[in-house]
Amino acid sequence: NQTFELDSNPHTRLNILTGEWVLVSPHRTKRPWQGKVEDVTPDNRPEYDPKCYLCPGNGRADGDSNPDYTESFVFNNDFAALLEDTPAGDMNENDLLVANNQRGLCRVISFSPKHNLTLPEMSVEAITAVINVWQNEFNSLAENDWIKYIQIFENKGEIMGCSNPHPHGQIWSQGDIPLEIAKETERQKTYYAIHRRSLLADYLKLELKKNERVVFENDHFVVLVPFWAVWPYEIMIISKRHVNSIKLFSEAEKKSLAEAIKVLTTKYDNLFETSFPYSAGMHQTPVNNGYYPEWHWHMHFYPPLLRSATVKKFMVGYEMLANPQRDITPEFAANRLKEMSTIHYKISKT
Amino acid sequence: NQTFELDSNPHTRLNILTGEWVLVSPHRTKRPWQGKVEDVTPDNRPEYDPKCYLCPGNGRADGDSNPDYTESFVFNNDFAALLEDTPAGDMNENDLLVANNQRGLCRVISFSPKHNLTLPEMSVEAITAVINVWQNEFNSLAENDWIKYIQIFENKGEIMGCSNPHPHGQIWSQGDIPLEIAKETERQKTYYAIHRRSLLADYLKLELKKNERVVFENDHFVVLVPFWAVWPYEIMIISKRHVNSIKLFSEAEKKSLAEAIKVLTTKYDNLFETSFPYSAGMHQTPVNNGYYPEWHWHMHFYPPLLRSATVKKFMVGYEMLANPQRDITPEFAANRLKEMSTIHYKISKT
């Protein structure tokens, strides 16, 4: 005859964007950790590294040299997972062995000429310049009518498979709609068909009213830990205006988004006083495939750290075979991030 | 005017068990790696470690001491993610914030009294003893009528979040059907409704005929790299007989499964001459929830290593935000594993 409490009893929460559930085990943080301790990558890089293929003036794998760029710089990925000239073709044996060719274009974006900067250490103006590149790339990639989806993302930190510490992001665009986008399209479409309103707009309204998971808010964006967060300090940035892609952002919105990213990544770094690793990326409407009025632009941040700069959450056995699982509650994570200063620890320490 | 080839062109493949696609980029193995290099955990553990909570006779977190066991040993997880006495309850605000309580029982199984053994180094008889424990636990957990699914799994290696190197596995059982099982149920059910045959039985027949992805076969089991494998050296063990759970395995089948596991894990260790990390687990019918004749027992192995003992595949940015992606083809992986000896490298080196 106890009563059920979200902050102390094991439970599942619904991800309204995918229709999938996450298992939450709030009581499990007491578990001792004798497992893997991650290395902390030393954070004393020079401003310029002659061996880095992203630094201005240096050579790249395809034989080209980078220009002496001063803001951001974009080029085609020299080791792209998707290629434009993939021949057409497919295979189907009894619906048991099924494959399709896949065309695509992959780009790399250096965020800054400086080898040792990361987003939280850049100015709002410099981050706005990166957002301008994202917007331009989105628009120009969408001019290829065979491209159906454009995934803009960043892997930050060695622990997130980032193969070069120079601050950079990637864009993978392709001829089919990838899995996560297909799921989010379906759920948003269903909600929109019933309510004639954006699913995320209604969700945002409720979150702002409750104010239990909101970490930061400015004129155009809300930074929050979603109710169904899987990763310990997972975040969504949601635009207040219901727009279906980055294409539609005004100058004011781009500046607001830059501020939101700077505030969030600074709080992240301050949490464990480390350059906080994550994979982050935008979700938005497919392109060249009809009109998706239900789509509501947002950005996901999936950071792996759980307890400290060296102890991460492992999504392994049970999580891979059965269901995503988390230990701390989303509300606990939101509170911790809310408490964090918006001044970067490296600055406040000098 | 090239023709499309699965072994050289980027393409997608359908996972017939989940309905999801994987992006395959066969040409991408040429990519240089300047990213994270994993530590190799030293493999010189003693047979008995006085500080290990799994070794015979030692104390555990709940105050109990382990018996002086000689084969396998099972106990309730002292830091369980799911608890039996979770009070009933749920929450739903406008279908936007949705949560349910979740009851469960979590067990830990030590595979051997010896702290320094792993499955490939154990005898077929000793592995059969572990399979007997799995079968008994499955049967006895299923006696709780509120339990709907029983997930048997192993996390092996620090890199897979294993918090104690003593060879052990886990069982998480719970009151709802987890995500991966719900997906596999749906696809198997649909196929069975149309064909009146098991999806995996038909798939197995085709794979045995083609013989491009089969790594090992004995009287009762086939070890293969599935056509839609996501992880570089991902494996499925499929039972030749269409049974829906481990409950139905005969003595002969349990011995055959032990042999299949020994052969596979030995080949895994030989591949990069390291104790090969993975998460592995069985998928089988839900329990206490009606009859699932379509379900076909199988076991998945998800190992992260890609190029060597120290370079793994990262499922990060694009993979988390958009779609699973792999570099080497499943056929390449199957060939490599087929070539590997069934004598463990530690033995053939002495």
Ligand SMILES: O=P(O)(O)O[C@H]1O[C@H](CO)[C@@H](O)[C@H](O)[C@H]1O
């Ligand atoms: O239960 P353990 O071994 O402490 O923990 C390990 O396996 C669990 C089940 O896959 C995961 O939730 C944990 O993240 C992982 O570290």
Ligand SMILES: O=P(O)(O)O[C@H]1O[C@H](CO)[C@@H](O)[C@H](O)[C@H]1O
């Ligand atoms: O493209 P990179 O930075 O070399 O590689 C990184 O990001 C890719 C896209 O998320 C992943 O497929 C790789 O596993 C990861 O190491």
